[in-house]
């Protein structure tokens with residue numbers, strides 16, 4: 001008797017999308033707690049920093065003559081996106097290799113390691129947009145937004161988050177222990193970046209000698225773009241520069257991650 | 268279905284598979300029997316097109332895994348040694364999501380999931396999360412999942428490890444059914460009874476090499492006698508007894524806890540031993556099994 005398998009190979013984009021579908025199946029079971037925490041944290045920051053602390057800040061040249069809440073709200077969205085992206089590209093990715101092992105399960109189907117990575121990146125991007133929209137809506141009644149440019153801030157947040165997600169996935173794919181290096185990355189890279197990369201105050205306040213640290217941080221480029229699209233005051237050329245930096249980081253990180261995913265999954 | 272010549276798998280300097288030849292025919296049940304670290308899983312992973320070969324030739328379903336991995340995998344079913352189910356999804360969702368990766372439509376995987384849960388006797392747990400299921404249930408689900416694309420070749424890496432006897436027999440029955448439906452099976456195991464029950468043909472692996480090949484009956488006929496007499500002694504008595512019974516069998520194996528005498532008629536040998544005043548604590552006459560073949564070939568027991 002001849003058996004004819006019903007299985008077939010699907011195209012790369014479709015395969016990545018099927019991974020998204022798989023994640024979505026999981027998300028549908030857990031979305032409440034997820035969306036809650038992803039929208040809540042930036043909101044707490046907005047209340048404490050934008051409205052609480054901001055009430056003590058005079059609009060001045062540093063804030064572009066704007067009230068502090070308007071100055072900080074777009075950057076908080078981007079900073080939230082970066083944190084979220086970092087979270088989603090570290091432990092959950094390591095788990096795919098090590099604990100849950102879903103990457104190993106999936107690569108024994110026609111889906112390849114590169115498509116698994118693609119699915120993972122798309123999935124993070126979708127969730128960045130979703131949580132950005134949640135923050136956008138929650139911050140609205142607090143008067144955080146000046147104009148419809150705020151909608152573009154969500155996209156800036158997603159782009160900045162992805163620029164962080166891609167290289168971190170490469171790092172996660174080369175992590176074999178329980179992920180102790182993620183704690184260091186959080187402590188020594190992400191936290192300082194959140195505090196000093198122009199989210200709460202302009203980087204001109206940082207001593208010139210170490211200002212380059214802000215320049216090479218994706219969050220600063222994201223913050224500049226985010227303020228540019230909703231508050232104005234950003235010329236086209238610098239805007240393209242910021243975008244190019246983020247795109248380059250994403251591309252380099254993505255290529256490295258691809259290499260590391262294959263190295264880890266095809267042994 | 269599978270052709271291998273001088274197949275090698277290296278991990279760095281270490282050679283896990285050291286040049287093996289295989290020929291698996293359509294519709295047969297083929298087995299890998301061997302102790303821990305023999306290289307069974309490494310070989311299975313190469314056949315499953317998830318692990319590139321280091322050297323030698325390999326064709327699976329007529330294709331080269333290096334070049335057409337996804338196309339081969341589309342038609343394979345794989346049960347890995349370690350379960351890798353999505354424990355945060357339900358039984359049904361595990362089957363449906365996995366099926367989608369084979370390009371199957373939503374309606375198709377919905378239907379298929381129902382059929383497979385029936386097959387694996389998991390229908391009652393259909394919408395329960397996988398995490399709290401028992402080890403045996405998870406194993407059954409992994410096996411059900413491997414069938415979602417109606418594979419032509421099913422690779423099972425120690426499918427029944429961790430199952431209770433009843434679940435093992437249930438699984439064997441399911442595998443027989445698949446085989447009679449025309450599915451080619453490749454099974455690794457270190458249970459001799461499983462190999463004898465399931466496999467038309469098998470290879471015995473040890474230290475990355477194939478040390479023997481044939482049907483279970485052939486292997487037993489070639490490497491062992493019809494019967495085996497096992498003698499157990501009180502601690503300290505065994506050594507003295509060995510010398511007195513050695514010539515009673517064609518071959519003798521001395522294990523830490525017993526003596527095995529290989530002979531055509533175990534009863535006769537036992538009588539002779541008694542005649543010589545050998546007084547074992549207990550004795551047993553049994554037919555030869557693959558365990559004896561393995562012992563003969565490698566000088567070691569399969570399961571310690």
Ligand SMILES: Nc1ncnc2c1ncn2[C@@H]1O[C@H](COP(=O)(O)OP(=O)(O)OP(=O)(O)O)[C@@H](O)[C@H]1O
Pocket residue numbers: 267278281283301302303304305306307308309310348457
């Ligand atoms: N990814 C790997 N990296 C390094 N060594 C490996 C790797 N996978 C397997 N090995 C080594 O290869 C050898 C054969 O392993 P393999 O898993 O193929 O054995 P096995 O016959 O399946 O054993 P078991 O019955 O324990 O499952 C072992 O010594 C193992 O340590």
Ligand SMILES: [Mg+2]
Pocket residue numbers: 307308309348424
């Ligand atoms: Mg193994």
